[in-house]
Amino acid sequence: MARPAHEVTTRHLGAAYPFVAAGSLGTAGVLVGRDLCGGAFVHDPFELYQRQVVTNPNMIIFGQIGRGKSALVKTYLWRQAVFGRRAWVVDPKGEYGQLAAHWGVTPVALRPGGTLRLNPLDAPSRAGMAPGGTAGDSSGSGGEDELVRRRGELLCALIEACLVRRLLPSERVAVELAVQSVSYRRVTPTLPDVVAAMLAPAASAAAAVRTDPATLAADGRQGALELRRLVAGDLRGMFDGPTSPGLDPGGPLVVLDLSALYQSAALGVVMTCATAWLHAQLAGRGGGSDSMSSGVLVVVDEAWALLGNLGVARWLQSSWKLARAWGVANIAVLHRVSDLAAGAESGSAHRELAHGLLADSETRVVYGQAPGEVTQARRMLGLSSTEAELVPHLGRGVALWRVGDRSFLVRHVVGPAEAALVWTDKAMAAAQ
Numbered sequence: 001m002a003r004p005a006h007e008v009t010t011r012h013l014g015a016a017y018p019f020v021a022a023g024s025l026g027t028a029g030v031l032v033g034r035d036l037c038g039g040a041f042v043h044d045p046f047e048l049y050q051r052q053v054v055t056n057p058n059m060i061i062f063g064q065i066g067r068g069k070s071a072l073v074k075t076y077l078w079r080q081a082v083f084g085r086r087a088w089v090v091d092p093k094g095e096y097g098q099l100a101a102h103w104g105v106t107p108v109a110l111r112p113g114g115t116l117r118l119n120p121l122d123a124p125s126r127a128g129m130a131p132g133g134t135a136g137d138s139s140g141s142g143g144e145d146e147l148v149r150r151r152g153e154l155l156c157a158l159i160e161a162c163l164v165r166r167l168l169p170s171e172r173v174a175v176e177l178a179v180q181s182v183s184y185r186r187v188t189p190t191l192p193d194v195v196a197a198m199l200a201p202a203a204s205a206a207a208a209v210r211t212d213p214a215t216l217a218a219d220g221r222q223g224a225l226e227l228r229r230l231v232a233g234d235l236r237g238m239f240d241g242p243t244s245p246g247l248d249p250g251g252p253l254v255v256l257d258l259s260a261l262y263q264s265a266a267l268g269v270v271m272t273c274a275t276a277w278l279h280a281q282l283a284g285r286g287g288g289s290d291s292m293s294s295g296v297l298v299v300v301d302e303a304w305a306l307l308g309n310l311g312v313a314r315w316l317q318s319s320w321k322l323a324r325a326w327g328v329a330n331i332a333v334l335h336r337v338s339d340l341a342a343g344a345e346s347g348s349a350h351r352e353l354a355h356g357l358l359a360d361s362e363t364r365v366v367y368g369q370a371p372g373e374v375t376q377a378r379r380m381l382g383l384s385s386t387e388a389e390l391v392p393h394l395g396r397g398v399a400l401w402r403v404g405d406r407s408f409l410v411r412h413v414v415g416p417a418e419a420a421l422v423w424t425d426k427a428m429a430a431a432q
């Protein structure tokens with residue numbers, strides 16, 4: 001004989017079965033899909049940041065190829081548009097064209113030898129770079145010196161990525177002095193200016209470090225030759241001049257299509273330049289917590305290409321820290337947790353960096369991972385043993401969301417009108 005069902009309110013049920021299912025994150029934000037423990041799953045990084053559920057609005061999405069990471073990002077951005085949020089996307093596979101078309105914008109397609117240029121050394125608008133920053137502004141936008149420091153940091157990271165090693169102190173100084181001298185000569189210097197200044201340093205630059213121009217030139221020569229790739233070598237015609245007129249960084253969506261370089265070993269370098277340009281545009285958009293309400297989502301899809309190098313990963317992390325003050329939520333898409341600490345070098349510096357980036361991204365979305373990845377994923381993301389067991393078995397579209405210290409198992413639902421936005425199987429089939 002069947003026993004009568006036991007009925008109880010969810011509040012009592014929560015007390016009867018504690019720790020089985022968490023309460024939802026609330027209803028403010030965009031609908032992602034179904035919480036598999038019941039109910040709808042709604043998420044908004046800015047809202048959660050304001051409610052102090054998370055201490056930063058950044059997100060990292062992990063998952064094997066084809067699990068639905070990009071599909072999540074595309075629908076997430078599209079749904080956020082309803083709330084007036086804007087999105088900037090670094091798109092290494094050239095797969096955000098449909099989304100751009102829905103939004104009525106054209107992706108910015110960069111190709112070596114092409115005509116469109118972005119200057120990664122662009123200065124943020126004056127508003128974002130008031131000398132010394134505004135009172136209470138923790139963005140670190142401390143005027144001209146800060147801008148020069150950031151430019152130097154970017155170029156050192158790029159050179160380290162190309163040379164696949166750490167720079168020597170003398171090499172670093174050669175870069176910094178070149179950036180300094182060109183930044184004081186021109187409001188918006190370009191990469192060719194910096195390369196020229198490194199190959200033929202000014203006497204004053206050499207005097208600043210008690211050496212002669214020939215020695216300083218020798219110190220900077222290898223770095224200059226690597227940067228020259230972006231100016232006169234195989235990567236020319238994308239980042240080697242003033243930003244092309246007519247690019248509208250104020251538009252609702254900016255997609256930087258880098259697919260011409262997807263197969264290139266230099267993809268990480270190109271993505272770094274593109275991201276640097278995006279951040280420079282964003283830095284001028286004011287700061288403070290108010291900007292969270294009109295937040296911008298900055299997506300770096302296939303971010304593993306960028307994070308493989310320690311120097312670039314460090315630069316990205318410091319950019320993320322600044323970005324919080326600009327009202328930006330960063331979204332990085334990776335294949336594996338180990339992508340965070342991948343690269344030629346290993347050891348404590350990488351581990352520290354990986355932990356730092358994770359600490360700076362309090363929304364972590366974990367799609368299916370290979371069984372070999374689970375131990376590391378568990379340790380780095382603080383998964384419970386049940387969650388860790390689940391991770392290799394998650395099907396397409398299902399992910400474990402860690403938001404702050406809470407977990408949700410979520411099936412991402414793609415609406416009929418969104419199917420065309422997310423469909424990448426054809427492109428994947430063609431690429432094989």
Ligand SMILES: Nc1ncnc2c1ncn2[C@@H]1O[C@H](COP(=O)(O)OP(=O)(O)O)[C@@H](O)[C@H]1O
Nearest residue numbers: 065066067068069070071397412422423424425
């Ligand atoms: N939640 C989902 N529901 C239905 N189909 C999905 C879902 N997520 C992804 N897909 C489909 O799976 C394919 C691969 O998804 P994609 O987001 O490109 O994978 P990834 O970025 O993880 O490599 C796409 O063709 C997409 O249409």
Ligand SMILES: [Mg+2]
Nearest residue numbers: 069070071301
């Ligand atoms: Mg993808």
